[in-house]
Amino acid sequence: MIWPALALAVLVGFVMALVLRPPAEPTSPPAQEQRR
Amino acid sequence: MSGYVAVGWSRTKYVYDGILIAGVAIWIAGFMGVEAWLHPPKSQPEWIDLRIKAFGTCAFLMLTIILCIGPLARLNPRFLPVLYNRRHFGVLMFLVAGVHAWSMVEWFAVQGVLPSLVDELTDWPNYLKFIGFPFKTLGIVALFIFFLMASTSHDYWLALLRPPAWKALHMAVYVAYGLVVIHVALGAMQRDRGLFIPILLGASLAIVAILHLVAGARGRAIDRGTAPSADGWIPIGPPRSIPDKGAKIVAAPGGERIAVFRDGDEIGAITNVCAHQNGPVGEGKIIDGLITCPWHGYQYQLKNGCAPPPFTEKLATYRVRLKRGIIEVNPSALPAGTPASIKVPLNA
Numbered sequence: 001m002i003w004p005a006l007a008l009a010v011l012v013g014f015v016m017a018l019v020l021r022p023p024a025e026p027t028s029p030p031a032q033e034q035r036r
Numbered sequence: 037m038s039g040y041v042a043v044g045w046s047r048t049k050y051v052y053d054g055i056l057i058a059g060v061a062i063w064i065a066g067f068m069g070v071e072a073w074l075h076p077p078k079s080q081p082e083w084i085d086l087r088i089k090a091f092g093t094c095a096f097l098m099l100t101i102i103l104c105i106g107p108l109a110r111l112n113p114r115f116l117p118v119l120y121n122r123r124h125f126g127v128l129m130f131l132v133a134g135v136h137a138w139s140m141v142e143w144f145a146v147q148g149v150l151p152s153l154v155d156e157l158t159d160w161p162n163y164l165k166f167i168g169f170p171f172k173t174l175g176i177v178a179l180f181i182f183f184l185m186a187s188t189s190h191d192y193w194l195a196l197l198r199p200p201a202w203k204a205l206h207m208a209v210y211v212a213y214g215l216v217v218i219h220v221a222l223g224a225m226q227r228d229r230g231l232f233i234p235i236l237l238g239a240s241l242a243i244v245a246i247l248h249l250v251a252g253a254r255g256r257a258i259d260r261g262t263a264p265s266a267d268g269w270i271p272i273g274p275p276r277s278i279p280d281k282g283a284k285i286v287a288a289p290g291g292e293r294i295a296v297f298r299d300g301d302e303i304g305a306i307t308n309v310c311a312h313q314n315g316p317v318g319e320g321k322i323i324d325g326l327i328t329c330p331w332h333g334y335q336y337q338l339k340n341g342c343a344p345p346p347f348t349e350k351l352a353t354y355r356v357r358l359k360r361g362i363i364e365v366n367p368s369a370l371p372a373g374t375p376a377s378i379k380v381p382l383n384a
Contacts, residue, residue: 006210006214007214007245009214010213010214010218011241013217013218014218014221014237014238017218017221017222017225018221018225018234020166021226022226022229023229
């Protein structure tokens, strides 16, 4: 069971990282500054 | 320790390694060339950053291909030649990943900010975050696993550790792959917001997962196998249903796979697990009168499962019989090296 659990954890991690990543372009200079 | 025999180099291995090294060189040069043309680096750190990306993507692609070789070879024997020297592929991938990691250290060093790297790796509160997790640590752990695998990849270590322990250690490649995926997802994918990295990661995950699921499903189909008869023997089929110079694989009730080979009118059964590296012997062929494992070419005699002299490996054999025109195998293993093959009339 360890291998399906590992595969699922990696898949969930990848999808979460994709969903949570910042937008493609900064919307305003302050937003860009904040990310720095 | 027992049984370590150095395997010699052959022209095929040189060609294989030549193709590997050329492929790596083409990827690195192509990636750096195109990127430098599109976005010319303006400083030494930017050049190093480009090198980090080129070697990182190269190592990731190599790792993906390495993980696909096993299931591809199980699904189609045409991929077997790629499997033979997979270890060289793995060691080269470790070296490429090592350059990627070293370049990262160099990036901090040339700017005189090496302490920042230490700070980043020891910023303990960040380890509680998801976005913001010190992703470099994941890469370092994966690189350590690749180091352990590369340094024990030689047959000397295989003989010293014994195949089950060696195999268990090398299964850690899947853990390392998972760490690498999250390393990229939390690192490069957060900073580079284009589509290249998500597509690269997603495609790699999908291909690796699908190939393993399909190859696993085929393996389970073999394991379901045919129910043994009342006296416990497993029916295989008429002699001619076993391919000449090939085998049919069946599973014993305990799950042990048995390879029933036919060489003309001689039929014999041996365990499907090669003594060298647990390779699937039954997926190999009889070459020059010897059962030849598809993984690394270890050979065994059909009559008794013994490697030809001067080699000393022995495989467990199984009794076979012809009953009403059907070959049957007894799933109780005989001691390794016990003669058990039979001759059958092929026009029966």
